[in-house]
Each structure stands twice: as structure tokens, then as C-alpha cells.
Amino acid sequence: MSTSSQTPAVTAFAETAALWAVMNEDDAKARRIVRDMYPNERAEFAAQLDRLRAMLTDRFGNDIPTGFKPRVQVLDEQGRFVARKSGGAA
Known part of the structure; x- marks a missing residue:
């Protein structure tokens, strides 16, 4: 999905600029x-x-x-098991 013909204001933020570059297949810029x-x-x-x-x-x-709803929330930031939740359609 190339969107290079547009230049949104969101590129003022580094995070969205990086995502925008990836969306435009410009990995070097990202x-x-x-x-x-x-x-x-x-x-x-x-x-x-x-x-x-x-x-x-x-x-x-x-x-x-x-x-x-996800059935399992798997890992925390250290990669440890967190909690199991039952889930299904809301």
C-alpha cells in the first residue's frame, strides 16, 4: 500500500514518521x-x-x-507468564 503521494501532518512526530516510512516501504528512512x-x-x-x-x-x-476478547494475556515485559482470561465474543 503505497501512500507516498500524500504527506500527512502526523510525520511531525518521530514515531508516526517512522511508521509512515514503513507504510511507504522506505525502510532506510524508518x-x-x-x-x-x-x-x-x-x-x-x-x-x-x-x-x-x-x-x-x-x-x-x-x-x-x-x-x-483474547483468551490469554501471555507475557509481561520480562517475558514471564502474566494471567489467563476466559474470553469470546463480546
Whole structure:
């Protein structure tokens, strides 16, 4: 999905500029943006991307149907098991 003909205002933020570069298949630009971030900014951005990814797929990479509640919240930031939740359609 190339969107290079548009230049949104959201590129004023490093995180969205990096995502915009990835969406436009400009990995070199995305790497430069991420490389220029402070370590704590990269860590926070990674956590945000992890949250977003969890909204898109289950832990096996399968699409999550609309209205589905995840059955398991698997790991915390240190990779330890957190909690099991029963779930299903809302």
C-alpha cells in the first residue's frame, strides 16, 4: 500500500514518521528515524507497537475477529507468564 503521494501532518512526530516510512516501504528512512530516537523513546515506541500488534493478531499471527476478547494475556515485559482470561465474543 503505497501512500507516498500524500504527506500527512502526523510525520511531525518521530514515531508516526517512522511508521509512515514503513507504510511507504522506505525502510532506510524508518531506520534513520528510529536510530535518532533516544533509547527510552525506542523502548516506549516498541511497547506501543506491541500493543497495536496485539490488536491485529493473536499470538500465532492469526487475525482476531471483531468483538473477540483474547483468551490469554501471555507475557509481561520480562517475558514471564502474566494471567489467563476466559474470553469470546463480546
